[in-house]
Amino acid sequence: MTLRWLACELHTHTIHSDAAHTLEEMAGVARELELDWIALTDHNTVSGWAGKERVEREQGIRILPGLEWTTFYGHMLTLGANVLHKADWRLTGPDDIDEGISGIHQSGGLAGIAHPFRMGSPICTGCFWEFAIGKWRALDYIEVWNGTSPNTKAFNERAYRFWTELLNLGIRLPAVSGRDWHHSQVSKETTIAVTYLGIGGEGALAGQSQHAEHAELSPHVPAADWGEQQLLEAIRQGSASVTLGPLLTLQVRDSGSAESSTAEIGRIYQTGEVVGMQSNGSSRWSVTIEADFEVRKRQWMIAEQELRLRLVGSKGTVAEWGIPAASVTVEACPDLSGELWLRAELYGSMNGQTGLLAFTNCIYVEEQA
Structure with missing residues (x-):
């Protein structure tokens, strides 16, 4: 969704x-x-x-x-x-x-x-x-x-x-x-x-909080409402991305394996959700990172430069790309075995200051028998 x-x-x-x-x-x-x-x-x-x-x-x-x-x-x-x-x-x-x-x-x-x-x-x-x-x-x-x-x-x-x-x-x-x-x-x-x-992801709509001990505090709210409860659930779920300018988003797609069910193949996981990894290493995943430079364009500006886009996990940098200061989509099929979580990070210069410009929240990886 x-x-x-x-x-x-x-x-x-x-x-x-x-x-x-x-x-x-x-x-x-x-x-x-x-x-x-x-x-x-x-x-x-x-x-x-x-x-x-x-x-x-x-x-x-x-x-x-x-x-x-x-x-x-x-x-x-x-x-x-x-x-x-x-x-x-x-x-x-x-x-x-x-x-x-x-x-x-x-x-x-x-x-x-x-x-x-x-x-x-x-x-x-x-x-x-x-x-x-x-x-x-x-x-x-x-x-x-x-x-x-x-x-x-x-x-x-x-x-x-x-x-x-x-x-x-x-x-x-x-x-x-x-x-x-x-x-x-x-x-x-x-x-x-x-x-x-x-707002509007499968986990947020269903109230599937990572904090199960108080998940009952997040009742379902119709998608057309976009009310306080959905905002609170998005925060609790970790459906969030932080930025000084461009919107950075991260998705993981199940590319299928011998153990994957028909329903699982092609499923997309958003930030805050948990990807089930087969312990035998047979799972196959594709990662998509999008950098949207069209959001709130009147509020910020980044000079032309090569930015560094990183996919980071619990073991360190998983992959890294040089991208222009413009909207771009990057796809990869990295080895996620042994990772506990993944997030995307964007580095570059803005207003004369160099460093981290944006980061996503995490997609979590969980080993399954």
Whole structure:
């Protein structure tokens, strides 16, 4: 099933906490930035939710209600309309964050770590993550890119490496970006990351979450609705791609083997889904990576150059290609034996800064007898 990719900003603030703009002002700028959704995540308050529906109607942009738990031991982003019903950040100490995450799930929300390695006190009280997590699989996502020009910040590079380490431990944790939006004045040299969420895939529609312990919190929503629950499920599922410009997507197709059933041959797996690999090595897969340079074209620009496109797995770089700064589709049939996960990465220069420009979330590989 073809996914519809929605451009989202998942970490914002208003005058109800420590930002310079109102929700209406921010939504107006978000519309100019060609975003489809923004998540309102003020610090320890939901008073900014008032008037949300009116702002949505007037500005033509959807707003996902949320909250940023702001404590001395870390900041946690919570997304979902009922995140206050059974969860209270004031009662959470350094050793009982698992209980707080459980409360967020009971209320129907998502829990994600914000900027885990950003400098803490006295620069940013509690920004550095110090909570002791007992159940990493209970988390719904991690913010690996935070702020503007996120690919230039050392604390984001550390978060990206940490995400990779968790993946290699078998923890299937989706990754997103967050602008941490406090004001709308940015220079022309500043780059802004966007998280694209894929809506309408088989896993998202069926509520097939990787986090089975709270999959019941994701009821089916009709495809024509594109409501809050589908957005939350896309995040939880890992149907996401993060970028400073072009949209990068990854698919794996079952090319068939002696053990493949007729129904399996030709099946396409999207990010967040699990590919079953035959333990005898007879499985055959084709990988497709697409770089779409037509999305939100007024918001970013990449000079003509050769970009580096990589298919990365748990064992390192699986394949690498040089591509032009233009829309392109790359197909390959790599050996996936021994891999735990796959993701695509795009490298190049943008606004005078060289580094990672975009990455997908993972397609997971699981060995089967």
